Each structure stands twice: as structure tokens, then as C-alpha cells.
Amino acid sequence: QVQLVESGGGLVQPGGSLRLSCTASGSIFSINVMGWYRQAPGKQRELVAIITSDDSTNYADSVKGRFTISRDNAKNTVYLQMNSLKREDTDVYYCNAILRPIERSRSDAWFNYWGQGTQVTVSS
Numbered sequence: 001q002v003q004l005v006e007s008g009g010g011l012v013q014p015g016g017s018l019r020l021s022c023t024a025s026g027s028i029f030s031i032n033v034m035g036w037y038r039q040a041p042g043k044q045r046e047l048v049a050i051i052t053s054d055d056s057t058n059y060a061d062s063v064k065g066r067f068t069i070s071r072d073n074a075k076n077t078v079y080l081q082m083n084s085l086k087r088e089d090t091d092v093y094y095c096n097a098i099l100r101p102i103e104r105s106r107s108d109a110w111f112n113y114w115g116q117g118t119q120v121t122v123s124s
Helices: none
Strands: 002-007 010-012 018-026 028-039 046-051 057-059 067-072 077-082 091-101 111-114 118-122
Touching: 002 091, 002 111, 018 028, 018 091, 018 118, 028 067, 028 077, 046 067, 046 077, 057 067, 077 091
Parallel strands: 010 118
Antiparallel strands: 002 018, 018 077, 028 046, 028 091, 046 057, 067 077, 091 111, 091 118
16 A cells, blocks of 8 residues: 655745655555646646656746755655745645555556645735
């Protein structure tokens, strides 16, 4: 069983900062890509940032220069440092991992896992 557990969401004023964390645990053989997505009510989930196993990153245009994604492979953890937050960053943020469970260690397939989501609210 693989779980992704997020933490670090909350309420922050415009211009403030928050740091999200997400740790993958369970029967994990290997993790490929980890990332963060966000979703507002009634809207599609959208990419915020992703990071590969060799630390290549990709960001949504709306967060470039303000958000930084990083990961600690030894801890199976991905972070999202969010600075200069804007009201429009208010959303539920979901952690994502593309990984291979131990029971599929001999497979070439990768499997998609999601965290439960953490609310980020930017408001004065």
C-alpha cells in the first residue's frame, strides 16, 4: 500500500509564503516524477510544478519565479516553497507521484498516486 501525505497548507496574507510537504510511504520500489497540482471548485486540476528523479523541473507559467519545487529522495519527500502568494493561488493543492510499487519492481510500468489534498487560502 502506497500513501502520499501532504502538510503545510493554511491561510496566508497576499505577499506571504507557505511551504508544502508531501511524503510518499509504503511499499515503494522507485519514484520517478513527483509534483504538485491544484484545483478550484468546478475547475479542472492543473499542474503547478513537477520534478523528476534527476531534479529536472517544470512550472506553470503562473507560478514561475514565485514557487520552487524540490525533493529529498532519501525521504521520498517533495516540497513546494510558495512565495509572493496571490489571491488567485487559493486552491486545494494535491501531491502527485509517479512510482513503481515493490510488487511491480520487475515491471516497466509506472503508476500514478495522489495525496488527499491540502487547502491553501490567500486572503487578507
